[in-house]
Amino acid sequence: MVNADRGEYMQIRNNGMRFGTVAHVLHWGMFAVFIALFVSAEIMQDLPKGEERWALYGFHKSLGVTALFLVFLRLSWRGLNPLPEGSGNNPAWQRSLAAAVHLLLYVVMLVMPLSGYVMSVAHGYGIEWFGLWELPDLVGKDEALAEQAKQLHIYSSYGLYALVGIHAGAAMWHQFVLKDGIMQRMLSVKNPLTD
Template identity: 40%
Template sequence: MTPKPPAPQDRSPRRADTSYTSTAKVMHWLMAVLIPATMALGMYVEGLPFSPEKLKLIAWHKWAGVSLFLLVALRLTWRLFHPPPPLPASMAPALRMAAHAGHALLYVLMFAIPLTGWLMSSAKGVPTVWFGVVPIPDLLGKDEALGKLLQATHMYLNWLLAATLVGHIAAALKHHFLDRDDILTRMLPTINRKDRT
């Protein structure tokens, strides 16, 4: 009896996941709303005269900052266990390096800005109670001079983040409208492919 030949194997390469996970998308777009809103609130509060209303808005700004700090930590942890989809093979090596550097800078700033705000509040002796319920411990003793330095650092880092975000958005739009790849669509909430969880 002649043995049956082995079944032909599918040697076609498997397509790598080309979309971010649904969880990553939710965190990305939540932060895309919270970060500009928190920055705008901080700039608005800076120009207000001292009043109970200003203190209330400062508290809201700090609550948002703590929330963003935790959200960035959660997002980075998720990213470590769920790596993002690979960049298009058509991207030049220099552009790949620029993309990775830009993302790294965004994460550094998203950590550094809430941290400098926390340090500033500590140095100025202004307590932070997250949503009026959870007290946030001070990281420094009261030091007015250091508080002013940290305030300036906090402000300049915000401007750097704003510039980096503009570059991030511009790059995404370039990829979508000029390069016509899936860099932008793979992060959109609704796309014509099954999202990973």
């Protein structure tokens, strides 16, 4: 599809030079969901026990289920689409580091919601997705397991903070130091390497 006003080609799928619209929507949609997860987690920690806190817990859990679904959707989409090539100017160690950070991001984005699910269900609290449907309880009530899942949930959130910081820092480095157009691939449908 062509945006005549801006002369840009809007593509659904990735190609060798840029990410497509679906990858853009999944990337930024997941970013928004994880921001909402972190904000809701911080707020609910400070609320007194009561109806408002439980409502926010329910919202947080629903967002966690959404995040897990989006991670699986994104991994599926990534498996069906080629990743755009890098600028070709980066040393092998930088490409390896970028690949490792991306892999760890996916691992943590899976571990966080899964550990949140186990923590909640093992504490004996079911999870309803925005009040529309209830997830099955795949583990029984087990306080020791709930505590282990809680610790994993907390530490994976710290890991996600760090990895997102590294990811954003690398994007800024590409944008403002290297000026190689890599960051534009996730911000625009234009081809940053040839436009």
